[in-house]
Amino acid sequence: MNPRREPALWPLALFPCAALTVFFVFPFAIMLAVSFHRRVEGGFFEPAFELSNYLRFLTPFFGKILATSIGLAATAAIIVVVAAFPFSYILSRMRRRAQSVILVFILSVLSLSEVIIGFAWSTLLSRTAGVGNLFHWIGLVETPRAYTPGLVSLLLGLVYLGFPYAVLVIYPAVSRLDRELPEAARMSGASPLRAFASVTLPIMRRSITGALILVFVFTLGAYLLPQVLGRPRHWTLPVHITDQAIFQSNIPFAAAMAMFLLLVSLALVGLSLIVGNERQGAST
């Protein structure tokens, strides 16, 4: 179209690509290498090639950690999506202004790190502040007690962590949903509930799957809530990675576990991308 030669755009990409390569791709390459290194007592590690770090995955102890991690993340993801779907759906039908206010709040919650979330929930569930006190005050229990640490308090924290992300994925999809579709179902004789189950839900199936996977990956990555809100038996893979890296100074083993966690997460993110692509294909 334009006969004049354009100056190449490559210089634009130079700096970002260099930055991402040096500070993201290299670290991963090093981490991969370190995962085969030998640990040095009292220091960091020394170059070697041994599989011992990976062989430790085969112990029942590690199996239990993995089962705990996946079980917790899956439970939290299901609870989150079951709550976030109707929440986003109703939200998208509210007035624009109300939507904005609630979205600002959701974003604020999303920006909170696990430290704050863990601290806030442990306070809310503690003996001297929040629920423990409240139950005592209304006479539900004899003496105030703490509801943390424990499985329920950990799940509450994980749900709190994952909920905003699920809204982030589901809200755009439901607000783009043609409002006449459920109406068409109603004019065809379907009750509101049946219209929801037979039309809205199936059309939203893909973004629901996407949200499930995303929240699963995010809660699987939770590194601090299990420590703050759970008991040692609830410690997940990321907690053990942190523990090995910082307190046991066994960076090679931590790196091996991180590679494993990475593979599991990448597989799931890849799955959600495939699901997403299918959706785009279907709508055109």
Place this chain on the structure above:
Amino acid sequence: MSGLSIRSLSKVFGGLTAVDDVDLEIPGGKLICLLGPSGCGKTTLLRLIAGLEEPTDGRILVDGQDQSGIPAHKRDFGMVFQSLALFPHLSVAENIAYPLKIRGVERADCESRVQELLRLVKLPDAPRRRIHQLSGGQRQRVAIARALAIDPSLFLLDEPLSALDANLREHMQIELSQLQKTLGITTIVVTHDQREAMTMADIVVVMDRGRVLQAARPIEVYRKPANSFVAGFIGSSNLIRCRRVAADAVEAFGRTIPVPFGNGVSSAGVGDAMLSIRPEDVVVRPDLEKAEFRGSVEFVRDLGSSVEIHLSVQGVTLLSASSPRDRPNVSVGQTVGILLHTDRAAITAP
């Protein structure tokens, strides 16, 4: 063949009156077009009839039966939506069978009914196709078939043809109107296109700002518009500011012009009014002798099937339309004579 009565129906959305005290009697078996500009309340009126909105005031009766409190899904009406609202996760046949399945119709009966409907809308080979594989016109037909699946007592359509291109649209208007005549089902179509309303309707209901301005046969609305808004909205019309000086005469351009009594506003009050006269009733004559008025030619538009001449008469612009055979031999800037066939003109409220 269900008749529909609407009694002093109103709908207010947070201070905004979308439908304002509407009374309407719709005989069974007819095709009615709700016509008006966007925001006139026609879609809200249709949604009130469908049960998708609750009226603020007033009642809707179908065959004398009050519909208040009956939810949309228990009214047994069929509806075609503006977006068509075909279910993207279901096939063509599953879409059409949806209302039947909801009502627990047997599988075999469902299938034969779907076949029958597909033949009716001239899509016999499509049942297995997915919605996104269909063209605009085919989607249209599937939406119509789905709405008709249960033999509804009322057939409601909200701007059903607005997504189609001009040629297909005209074709579907004729087809839809033939289909309605065959089935004899009471049908209400919302449209903002006056040609569409003229093509299909037995009765045109012209609306503006939530009110019904006129409800009559299309030709009546065209010939005897109730007011200048209707005259301007239905076809093009010359609206000339005038003074009514008698029951059957107005004064305009400094002359008294006779207008047959009963055209348009029938009350014989004297005062400011509008004379509505269609372009085909404004005749241009190159010879000035027999003319009532004189004007100058501003622009000539030859559309092939008709010729439009834009005239200026004492500062007022008039539009004249004639068939090519009667094309007056005039050119821009020329002073010409003008005749008004006022036997088909109407006096309207200003």
Place this chain on the structure above:
Amino acid sequence: MTLLLQRGFIGAVLVFLVAPLFVVAGVSVNRPKRLLFPPDGFSLKWYIELFVQNEWANALTNSVIIAMLAGLLAVAVALPLALFIWSRGGLLARALFGLGIAPFMLPPVVSALGFLVFWISVGLYGNILATIVSHAIFLTALPLVAISLGLEEVERPLIEAARTMGADRRTVFRTVVFPLIRPYVISGFVFAVVLSLNEYIIAYMVAGFTAETLPIRIFNSLRYGYTPIMAAVAVLFVLTAAVVFGAVAFLGDLPRLFGAHRSEEP
């Protein structure tokens, strides 16, 4: 679902989301140095202590420096990358986009450990610079996504129109593209700043013992002695986020930034 039931559900979820923050806010105004709710007395002294007590004031300074510089660096990486991806398109662009958001999408612990081994290897472990660069790379995803969304809104005919008027590529960017995407660049920057302020695991692993940030300080206090200052910091974080995102929502259309435009659905 009736309207009442719907509002009730939204209300219940909001209560769930607000409750812990509400209790924390209550705890932060205690008079004694204890985490009590309802608070024992009312005092804002813990908010002042945050700026007075050495270790907290240090952590605050570190956090703000890291967040601002990391935010700027993240935008500096994301803006040219987004422009390149936008003007080029295709598979390579999609791959680069994936590379840009990957650090944020991976489990934070994995990214954190990667940064840890990297900084050990180059000998900057424990340096605040390591935290800044790590945060910038980690958070590049936010301005990248925001700016890409903004660029989607820039209509190509607009650029072609500017070109026909004789503007070269640089001028087009300066006079047409950048003014249009400026709100998105700013949104991306503030998103990155707010998340950097809150970030814990990377800051902890890369330089947790030398360049202590507020989240690290809070976590250490969780283990070695509670103080209402923790609650005060949490309240300030929530308020900062709410003000920043509120401003973004006020200046732009937040539902649309979320991707909620129905009109453009094919």
